[in-house]
Amino acid sequence: MSVSLLEIKDLTVGFPAEQGILKAVDRVSLKMEEGKTFCLVGESGSGKSVTSLSIMRLIDYDGGDILSGEIFFHGEDLVQKSQEEMIKLRGYKLAMIFQEPMSALNPVFTVGDQIAEAVMLHQKKGKKEAWQDAIEMLRLVGIPAPEVRARQYPHELSGGMCQRVVIAMALVCKPEVLIADEPTTALDVTVQAQILDLLRQLKAELNMAILLITHDMGVAAEVADQIAVMYAGVIVEEGTVEQVFSHPCHPYTLGLLKSIPGYESERGKDLYAIPGNIPSLAQLPQGCRFHPRCVPAREKCRLEEPVPHDLGSGHVVKCWLSEGAERAEKRSPDLPADMNQGEVNGGKEVRTL
Ligand SMILES: Nc1ncnc2c1ncn2[C@@H]1O[C@H](COP(=O)(O)OP(=O)(O)O)[C@@H](O)[C@H]1O
Ligand code: SF4
Numbered sequence: 001m002s003v004s005l006l007e008i009k010d011l012t013v014g015f016p017a018e019q020g021i022l023k024a025v026d027r028v029s030l031k032m033e034e035g036k037t038f039c040l041v042g043e044s045g046s047g048k049s050v051t052s053l054s055i056m057r058l059i060d061y062d063g064g065d066i067l068s069g070e071i072f073f074h075g076e077d078l079v080q081k082s083q084e085e086m087i088k089l090r091g092y093k094l095a096m097i098f099q100e101p102m103s104a105l106n107p108v109f110t111v112g113d114q115i116a117e118a119v120m121l122h123q124k125k126g127k128k129e130a131w132q133d134a135i136e137m138l139r140l141v142g143i144p145a146p147e148v149r150a151r152q153y154p155h156e157l158s159g160g161m162c163q164r165v166v167i168a169m170a171l172v173c174k175p176e177v178l179i180a181d182e183p184t185t186a187l188d189v190t191v192q193a194q195i196l197d198l199l200r201q202l203k204a205e206l207n208m209a210i211l212l213i214t215h216d217m218g219v220a221a222e223v224a225d226q227i228a229v230m231y232a233g234v235i236v237e238e239g240t241v242e243q244v245f246s247h248p249c250h251p252y253t254l255g256l257l258k259s260i261p262g263y264e265s266e267r268g269k270d271l272y273a274i275p276g277n278i279p280s281l282a283q284l285p286q287g288c289r290f291h292p293r294c295v296p297a298r299e300k301c302r303l304e305e306p307v308p309h310d311l312g313s314g315h316v317v318k319c320w321l322s323e324g325a326e327r328a329e330k331r332s333p334d335l336p337a338d339m340n341q342g343e344v345n346g347g348k349e350v351r352t353l
């Protein structure tokens with residue numbers, strides 16, 4: 001069995017509030033492998049960014065506390081590291097790109113200087129060599145005439161170009177893990193596709209592990225090897241892209257899939273939207289956190305939190321219906337898709353607890 005490059009075990013992250021400590025991430029576990037893309041998906045507010053900021057230990061600066069759990073990188077627990085130790089890892093072995101490229105770039109320095117700075121800091125190279133690395137990296141991320149572009153300031157470049165620069169900045173020290181938090185959300189659709197292609201290509205070239213965070217199941221379908229679906233601070237379904245897309249089992253996953261344009265075979269239908277909203281952390285429902293929005297919810301769902309259930313080969317679902325799904329999957333691999341029609345769309349119950 002391959003050893004994970006980065007492994008999160010039972011991570012719980014809280015923010016102090018008037019009501020007490022609010023848990024934005026609750027007992028989250030995930031494993032990232034070299035050369036693979038792990039997608040964390042879920043609606044806004046589900047805890048994706050808090051998870052990623054915790055890996056980088058930037059959550060400490062955001063008012064959050066890692067209450068329990070471990071984050072192993074090369075067998076060392078990042079949770080136990082001091083900020084001085086983390087500074088040596090951030091932007092070097094662990095890199096991150098954010099949603100808004102402009103906020104990640106400093107307007108008063110040329111883009112070449114900003115990329116070269118990371119090389120000088122982490123790899124202790126001289127200015128000339130670092131500048132050459134910066135130009136090479138700009139070329140690798142597909143920026144034409146990189147020698148010219150390197151001397152320009154962020155405001156002289158388009159949004160798509162700036163996101164490429166941010167990616168170049170993150171990758172210039174050849175990190176082992178790249179966290180990309182909604183890296184394409186601020187970009188138009190064509191540029192979005194180019195950036196996703198670029199990440200795919202660079203992952204192969206640099207053999208990185210990528211944690212891609214997105215609210216968009218369509219994006220996850222394109223780039224993920226492994227997917228975890230997050231809702232209100234917990235992972236509700238996890239598996240390979242094939243398992244989650246071909247045999248989605250959690251009603252929330254089904255709802256997200258149905259919201260992808262083109263997922264439903266019937267053309268001309270309005271896009272599906274999951275009813276209701278993600279709950280506030282101060283008022284998390286008892287039992288299954290998804291139950292107020294879940295059509296097939298039963299009495300047990302309102303009272304008891306579901307436990308993770310492995311349907312086989314690492315396809316794990318946190319839903320009281322999943323034991324039925326396991327039986328159903330053995331009978332017919334297509335059943336979860338059919339259930340999708342009945343449960344989430346039509347509201348029919350096709351399984352019993
Ligand atoms: N700095 C913060 N202080 C208090 N609450 C926060 C902070 N950052 C995030 N949260 C809360 O944590 C929850 C998860 O947020 P986040 O991880 O940003 O969601 P996502 O990235 O999935 O959209 C939200 O309820 C959000 O309000
Ligand atoms: S446990 Fe119950 S409420 Fe939660 S997702 Fe499953 S069916 Fe719905």
Ligand SMILES: [Mg+2]
Nearest residue numbers: 048049050181
């Ligand atoms: Mg976020």
